[in-house]
Amino acid sequence: MDANSYIHISNLDLVIALLFIAISAAVSRWQRLGLERDMAVGTVRAFAQLLAVGFVLQQLFNVPRWHWVILALAIMTTVAAYNAVKRQTGAKHGLFAVMAAAIATGASITLILVIGIVLRVRPWYQPQYVIPIAGMVIGNCMTGAALVVNRLHSELTLRRNQVEAALALGAPAKEAASEAMRESLRAAMMPTINSMMTVGLVHLPGMMTGQMISGASPVDAVRYQIVVMLMIAAATAVTAMVAVFGALRAFFTPFHQLSARLELGEAWDAYVRKKSKH
Amino acid sequence: MNAIELSHVSTAKPVLLGDSLTELEVMRDVSLSVPEGEILALIGPSGSGKSTLLRMINRMEDPTSGRIFLFGSDIANLDVKELRRRVGMVSQTPALLPGDVADNIAYGPNLRGEPCNPGDYLEHVGLERELLRRPASALSVGQQQRMCIARALANHPDVLLLDEPTSALDRTASRNIVELILRLNEKLGLTVIIVTHVMEHAQALATRVAMLVGGSLIEQGPAVDFFESPATETGRKFLRGELAEDGR
Numbered sequence: 035m036d037a038n039s040y041i042h043i044s045n046l047d048l049v050i051a052l053l054f055i056a057i058s059a060a061v062s063r064w065q066r067l068g069l070e071r072d073m074a075v076g077t078v079r080a081f082a083q084l085l086a087v088g089f090v091l092q093q094l095f096n097v098p099r100w101h102w103v104i105l106a107l108a109i110m111t112t113v114a115a116y117n118a119v120k121r122q123t124g125a126k127h128g129l130f131a132v133m134a135a136a137i138a139t140g141a142s143i144t145l146i147l148v149i150g151i152v153l154r155v156r157p158w159y160q161p162q163y164v165i166p167i168a169g170m171v172i173g174n175c176m177t178g179a180a181l182v183v184n185r186l187h188s189e190l191t192l193r194r195n196q197v198e199a200a201l202a203l204g205a206p207a208k209e210a211a212s213e214a215m216r217e218s219l220r221a222a223m224m225p226t227i228n229s230m231m232t233v234g235l236v237h238l239p240g241m242m243t244g245q246m247i248s249g250a251s252p253v254d255a256v257r258y259q260i261v262v263m264l265m266i267a268a269a270t271a272v273t274a275m276v277a278v279f280g281a282l283r284a285f286f287t288p289f290h291q292l293s294a295r296l297e298l299g300e301a302w303d304a305y306v307r308k309k310s311k312h
Numbered sequence: 313m314n315a316i317e318l319s320h321v322s323t324a325k326p327v328l329l330g331d332s333l334t335e336l337e338v339m340r341d342v343s344l345s346v347p348e349g350e351i352l353a354l355i356g357p358s359g360s361g362k363s364t365l366l367r368m369i370n371r372m373e374d375p376t377s378g379r380i381f382l383f384g385s386d387i388a389n390l391d392v393k394e395l396r397r398r399v400g401m402v403s404q405t406p407a408l409l410p411g412d413v414a415d416n417i418a419y420g421p422n423l424r425g426e427p428c429n430p431g432d433y434l435e436h437v438g439l440e441r442e443l444l445r446r447p448a449s450a451l452s453v454g455q456q457q458r459m460c461i462a463r464a465l466a467n468h469p470d471v472l473l474l475d476e477p478t479s480a481l482d483r484t485a486s487r488n489i490v491e492l493i494l495r496l497n498e499k500l501g502l503t504v505i506i507v508t509h510v511m512e513h514a515q516a517l518a519t520r521v522a523m524l525v526g527g528s529l530i531e532q533g534p535a536v537d538f539f540e541s542p543a544t545e546t547g548r549k550f551l552r553g554e555l556a557e558d559g560r
C-alpha cells in the first residue's frame with residue numbers, strides 16, 4: 035500500500051478545521067449553554083495531546099525498537115488504569131493495582147494471540163500494527179474494568195442484606211457476592227456484545243474507516259475489523275474477570291466481612307490516609 | 313461453661329458528619345457472659361448498640377479492642393466461616409437469599425456439601441411443608457422471619473443470635489416466635505441472645521438480662537432480679553418506659 039496514495043491534511047487545513055469549533059461555539063453562545071470556555075480548553079487540549087502523541091509515534095515508527103514499543107504499551111496501560119479508577123463513584127483506595135493488573139492481563143493475552151498467531155506480525159513489535167491494535171484493546175479493557183468495578187460496588191450496596199445473610203450462614207465472601215459478581219460481569223460485557231450486533235449497520239468502526247481512507251479495500255478492512263471485534267470481546271471478558279476478583283478483595287475484609295468503604299464512599303480514602311498516618 | 317463471653321469490648325465506627333469523617337464510639341468497655349443453655353435478653357434504647365454487639369459475636373464486624381470468646385476460645389482464632397456456622401444470626405429485617413424456601417434453608421449445609429432436609433426445619437419453626445417450593449419473597453413477613461430462623465437452625469448452631477425477631481409481627485405471630493424460641497432452647501439446649509424492645513417477651517424468655525445504654529452495659533444479671541427490681545435508676549426508668557434515647 036502506497037503511503038502517499040491518500041489526501042494529506044496541511045497546517046492550513048487544520049486551521050480551517052477550527053471553523054467547526056466556531057460553529058459549536060456559536061450554538062453555545064446563542065442558546066446560552068455556557069460551554070464556550072470548555073470548548074476552547076477542549077480544543078487546545080485535543081490539539082496539544084494529539085500533536086504530541088503524533089510526534090512521539092512518528093519517532094517510534096521511524097526507528098522501531100521493541101523496548102520503546104513495550105514502554106508505550108506500559109504507559110497506555112497505566113493511563114487506562116488511572117482513568118478506570120477515576121471513573122469510580124465510590125472510594126478509590128487500592129483500586130489502581132486492581133485495574134492495572136486487570137487491563138494488563140486482558141490486553142496482553144489477546145494481543146499476544148493476535149500479533150503472534152492471527153496476524154503473524156514479524157518482527158512482532160512493528161509499531162504500525164502493535165500500537166493501534168493495542169490502543170483499541172486497552173481502551174476497551176479500560177471501559178470494561180471501570181464498568182465491572184462500579185457495578186460490583188453498587189450491586190453489593192444494593193444487596194447488602196442478602197450478602198450479609200449469606201455471610202452469616204458461613205458463606206465465604208466470593209460465594210456471598212456471587213450474584214453481584216455475575217450481574218457486574220454481565221454489565222461489563224454487554225456493550226461489546228451489543229456493538230457486535232450493530233456493527234456495520236449503525237456505525238462503522240474507527241479503525242475500518244481509517245483503513246479505507248488510507249487506501250485499504252473495504253473487504254480487507256472488514257477482515258481486520260472482525261479480528262479486532264472478537265479480540266476486544268475476549269480482552270474485555272478476561273479484564274472484567276480479573277477486575278471483579280480484585281475488587282472483591284477491596285470490598286470485603288480478609289475475614290469475610292463487608293468493608294465499611296461501601297457506606298462511606300469517597301470519605302473512605304481520607305479515612306484510610308488518616309489511619310495509615312498513625 | 314460460658315457459651316459466650318465478652319471481655320472489655322469497645323468499638324468505634326467511622327461515620328460521615330457532613331463532609332468530614334469522625335470515629336464514633338459505639339461501645340465502651342463491655343464485659344458480659346452468657347452461660348451455656350441460657351437465654352439472654354439484650355435490651356436498651358434505640359441506638360444503644362444492641363445490633364452492633366450481636367454482629368461482633370459472629371464477626372460480621374470486629375471490635376476495636378477487647379476479646380470475645382465462644383466456649384472458651386477467642387473467636388479471633390477460629391475460622392470465621394465455622395464460627396458463623398456455630399453462631400447463627402437472624403437479622404432485624406428478614407434477608408432473603410435467591411431461590412425458594414428450600415434453597416434458603418439448605419443454603420448453609422449446601423455450602424459445606426452436607427445433606428439437608430429443609431422440610432424438617434420448616435416444621436420445626438411451625439411452617440407448612442407446602443411452602444418449600446414457594447419463592448422466599450412470596451411468604452408473609454412473619455413467615456419469612458420464621459424461615460430465617462429455620463435457615464439458621466439448619467446449620468446446627470450452638471448459639472442463636474436473634475435481633476428483634478418479632479419487630480414486624482402482630483401479637484399472635486410474635487407469641488408463636490416466643491414459644492418457638494423457648495422450645496428450641498429446651499429441646500436443643502441452644503444458647504440464645506435475643507434483642508427485643510418488648511419487655512413482655514424478655515420476661516417470658518430470658519434467664520438473664522443485659523441492658524445497654526449509649527454503648528455501655530449498665531445492668532447485667534438474672535432476669536428475675538432485673539424485672540423485680542433493677543439495680544440502677546436507669547434500669548427502673550427503662551422498665552417504666554420513661555428512658556429517653558440518650559439514656560437520661
Ligand SMILES: Nc1ncnc2c1ncn2[C@@H]1O[C@H](COP(=O)(O)OP(=O)(O)OP(=O)(O)O)[C@@H](O)[C@H]1O
Nearest residue numbers: 325326327336338357358359360361362363364365
Ligand atoms: N454502619 C454504621 N456506621 C456508623 N455508625 C453506625 C453504624 N451502624 C450503627 N451505627 C451507630 O452505632 C450505634 C449503635 O447502633 P446499633 O444499630 O447497634 O443500635 P441498636 O441498639 O441496635 O438500635 P435499634 O434498637 O434502633 O436497632 C448507633 O449510634 C448508630 O448510629
Ligand SMILES: [Mg+2]
Nearest residue numbers: 362363364404
Ligand atoms: Mg438494632
